[in-house]
Amino acid sequence: xxxxxxxxxRRKAILxxxxxxxxxxxxxxxxxxxxxxxxxxSTGLMFHYFESKEVLLAELVKMGxxxxxxxxxxxxxxxxxxxxxxxxxxxxxxxxxxYAKEQPWVFNMFVLMGQVxxxxxxxxxxxxxxxxxxxxxxxxxxxxxxxxxxxxxGDPVLMARCFWASVQGIMEEMAMDKEMEAPDPEWLVAxxxx
Amino acid sequence: xxxxxxxxxRRKAILxxxxxxxxxxxxxxxxxxxxxxxxxxSTGLMFHYFESKEVLLAELVKMGxxxxxxxxxxxxxxxxxxxxxxxxxxxxxxxxxxYAKEQPWVFNMFVLMGQVxxxxxxxxxxxxxxxxxxxxxxxxxxxxxxxxxxxxxGDPVLMARCFWASVQGIMEEMAMDKEMEAPDPEWLVAxxxx
DNA sequence: TTGTATATTGAATATACATTCAATGAACGA
DNA sequence: TCGTTCATTGAATGTATATTCAATATACAA
Numbered sequence: 088x089x090x091x092x093x094x095x096x097r098r099k100a101i102l103x104x105x106x107x108x109x110x111x112x113x114x115x116x117x118x119x120x121x122x123x124x125x126x127x128x129s130t131g132l133m134f135h136y137f138e139s140k141e142v143l144l145a146e147l148v149k150m151g152x153x154x155x156x157x158x159x160x161x162x163x164x165x166x167x168x169x170x171x172x173x174x175x176x177x178x179x180x181x182x183x184x185x186y187a188k189e190q191p192w193v194f195n196m197f198v199l200m201g202q203v204x205x206x207x208x209x210x211x212x213x214x215x216x217x218x219x220x221x222x223x224x225x226x227x228x229x230x231x232x233x234x235x236x237x238x239x240x241g242d243p244v245l246m247a248r249c250f251w252a253s254v255q256g257i258m259e260e261m262a263m264d265k266e267m268e269a270p271d272p273e274w275l276v277a278x279x280x281x
Numbered sequence: 282x283x284x285x286x287x288x289x290x291r292r293k294a295i296l297x298x299x300x301x302x303x304x305x306x307x308x309x310x311x312x313x314x315x316x317x318x319x320x321x322x323s324t325g326l327m328f329h330y331f332e333s334k335e336v337l338l339a340e341l342v343k344m345g346x347x348x349x350x351x352x353x354x355x356x357x358x359x360x361x362x363x364x365x366x367x368x369x370x371x372x373x374x375x376x377x378x379x380y381a382k383e384q385p386w387v388f389n390m391f392v393l394m395g396q397v398x399x400x401x402x403x404x405x406x407x408x409x410x411x412x413x414x415x416x417x418x419x420x421x422x423x424x425x426x427x428x429x430x431x432x433x434x435g436d437p438v439l440m441a442r443c444f445w446a447s448v449q450g451i452m453e454e455m456a457m458d459k460e461m462e463a464p465d466p467e468w469l470v471a472x473x474x475x
Numbered sequence: 476t477t478g479t480a481t482a483t484t485g486a487a488t489a490t491a492c493a494t495t496c497a498a499t500g501a502a503c504g505a
Numbered sequence: 506t507c508g509t510t511c512a513t514t515g516a517a518t519g520t521a522t523a524t525t526c527a528a529t530a531t532a533c534a535a
Contacts, residue, residue, distance in 0.1 A: 090481070090482095090532080090533080093482095113402070116401030118521090118522065118523085119524085120523095128484095129484045129485065130484085130485075131483075131485065131486090131524085131525080131526085132484070133524095205457050206310075206396070207307025207310025241465065242462075245462055246464075248454060249464040249468060252451045252453065253447035253469075253472075255453075256448070256449045256450025256453070257450070260399070260446040263399050270443040274440070274472045275447075275472065277471045277472055278469065279468075287512095288512090312492065312493085313492075323515065324493090324515075325495080325513075326512075326513055328495075329511090329512070332494095334493070
């Protein structure tokens, strides 16, 4: 393995460790030394890999943004084009909730993105996260569901915002209590149903 | 007005200012100087009224806890005993959402309580907020709704947690975007309906 | 093998804030 | 009116922790 690959690995290890801690304890409560100790590595070395804590967060958010981008253009987006709106959303949630245990980082990333977008966090990360827009996509989906007569009336954008805000709330709850069971995705989709 | 009353007034002003800022910018991003400037008052004077930032937060959380307590034992609780479960929950949400504009502090308090309970925050406040338990109350309500055949099957406790987590998510969204319209409470109650 | 670049460490430094404090002003009781 | 107590200020201090740095070890290339 080349030196560059090694470094890349190490960076990933730091990113994943930080992600976990940020979601578990919050950004401000997670000290650089906490991350370093968890990786593990010396405090000083952290700055060989990331120039600051803010940049580390921004990097995570960038990953999250790219992932989200990929999701809404990749094969999943194709599936959406064909599947009924309610089925698509249920499938998405099913996936995300099961990730909570199998691929915690995907789940944590989702939670972090939401947190960064909302609560007080460094501005760069904030605006990066805010630029990710799953609302328009979902609103379009909801509008289609309304045309098909399966979703209730109402402003699709507002409905989409409420839908994701609810998902966010539940995921944060799950993140803070690892024992908590996932909800039935149908409960959430029922918010939208006629 | 007596000296003591004056002091009490001033304390309340600080508490309300802090509440707003904590919800708008987050606890850690809100500096003592920000609160002082917003009240307005000198930085040093803050400590004449509250011995520390943590205590200030704890005080707010205590208020919130008492308020919640009052809610679940006061006249509202009586109403609940008689009203159908779905009607009760819808009424509660209706109230809370309309407070967002008329009595922002009630709304903000609700948001703050949820945030403190979850994300990384000083331990004293955390445990205070965690001690407030609206879950059991709601779970009982849901169980009754299930008996009456209006709510879907499922663990009432899990359903209650998901319900409040969703409400929390939506309220945080509303808190960060003051322009956002409130959802129709029915959307949320629909999570529970059969 | 040797020299150069990179990785690693932990202690030293810098900084951002919370908190303290000495001084001043305003109210209030005697 | 005078003295005592509380309110208020802004600058000084203390502290936590992010960040830097000089020193050392390790890998790699020639």
